[in-house]
Amino acid sequence: MRVITVNLNGIRSAATKGFFTWLQAEQADVVCLQETKAQEHQLTDELFCPAGYHCYYVDAEKKGYSGVAIYSRQAPLNVSYGLNWQPADSEGRYVQIDFAALSIGSLYLPSGSSGEERQAFKFQFLDYYKKILIEQRQQKERDFIICGDWNIAHKQIDIKNWRGNQKNSGFLPEERAFMDWLFDELGYVDAFRVINHATEQYTWWSNRGQAWAKNVGWRIDYQVITPRLAAKIKAASIYKDQRFSDHAPLIIDYDMT
DSSP: OEEEEEEOSSHHHHHHTTHHHHHHHHTOSEEEEEOOOSOGGGOOSGGGSOTTOEEEEEOOSSTTSOOEEEEESSOOSEEEESOSOHHHHTTTOEEEEEOSSEEEEEEEOOOOTTOHHHHHHHHHHHHHHHHHHHHHHTOTTOEEEEEEEOOOOOSGGGBTTTGGGTTSTTSOHHHHHHHHIIIIISOOEEHHHHHOOOSSOOSEEOSSTTTTTTTOEEOOEEEEEOGGGGGGEEEEEEOOSSOSSSBOOEEEEEOOO
């Protein structure tokens, strides 16, 4: 089972850069998208629901902002739109598909980089989301893959200039402590790091300076999984041969036979 997650920074923009041509060749079973930046009624071209997929979009109320989606080859038994929390749901930040014993979510966690107000909202989001994550771990017979842009680099290995970013949103001590809690206390697993422990593995690069050319990046896109799935990971990669966005697709193959 191939699962791809990517923040597109505008699905229509990514389409013009060849994203859907690439996606067709990847033969993914589930595709999680973040920051679609479009209303579903604007996506009338059949391109935006590729052949062979069931497609589910959650839009932000504000046009040209946020938004998430999931494409799935297999029809899910249930689809959950949003987190049942209006401040997040009005910004289109979560969609989840459920199968018999597996749920896959597409998450776009807020950024706090634009100022104190948005950073405060980010912390509010994390506080609310904690309760949901705990509830998920209590579902002993169900596994989860939470794909998306978490907007937090967890450890020093996950960010090029870690020393200079300790006071910046995305690498604040409080944000990193949340990730510590997620993995060390709650027991979720960072799927990529199960089999790839290399340095300089990033999924996002600033548009400023020569960040992409110099690989001055951050690893802020994850597939966060329940522990039983860790042994099923067969391959994990970050696709960088083409650029569809300021983020790169994270691709993980699971042996679900």
